[in-house]
Amino acid sequence: MKQLTFILVAFAFFAASCNNAGQTQKSSESKETVAETGAIVFDADSLYAVAESLIDEPVAIKGYVTHTCEHSGKRCFLTGEGQKYSIRVEAKGDIGSFDKELVGSQLKVNGILRERRLTEVEIADMESSVNEKLTKEEASAETCEAELANINEMKDWMKARGKDYYSIYYVDGLNYEKVHN
Incomplete structure (x- = not known):
């Protein structure tokens, strides 16, 4: 329940901007090498375990769309199979916008991992x-x-990490494709 409320607070924090954004272990199923970008495909849940080491690096993330910003379509939120974490994807590069019809679909997004620090x-x-x-x-x-x-x-x-900020990770999406199971 705490994790769900955390996702909701993070969502609420970034949803307001739509009108103008724990640890898990990597599993062998959640990553694969992408030849064209050299990035590893992460499940939305598994990315958080290594996110700090990948800031400003190319990543590929696979997850289910839980929300798209309906006013601008400039961002969507992905979650993994375990639905433990949610990650925001900004429409950049070749992505004009995210259609609201994508909600519930599984996407693979190529982009650059970014960090927003809350002081x-x-x-x-x-x-x-x-x-x-x-x-x-x-x-x-x-x-x-x-x-x-x-x-x-x-x-x-x-406190546990000895930091004076809280990291919120997101992806500047460059392109995406729907994943068909």
Whole structure:
């Protein structure tokens, strides 16, 4: 449940921009070499285990489309078989936009892995905003509790790694193809 709420908070954080963005082990099924790019094809869930070492590098990611931004189509979100993580894909390169009809489809996206760092100050501001909504009863207590739990997970992640920021990984998608099973 915590992981689902984390995905929802991350989604909410980036969904607002649509109008103008734990560890797993790699499995042999989740990667394969792509001859034309030299990239490894990662399952959306397995990418997080090695993401830090692949920032600004070419990657290929395979996953199921859970959402496309309906106003601009400039981003979509992919999740893996285990649905443990979700990763945002920005429409760049040959990708004009992502059609909403892609939701539920499996894609293989070639692109460049990027990182967005949330600073301690930004996270503290998020926490203050949630607490303010809670005191003003602008949102349900359940929603605020879920958001606060995700913020605490971010803080725990930073503390466990000795970092003063929280990493959000995303892919600047250069091209994609539908995967037919």
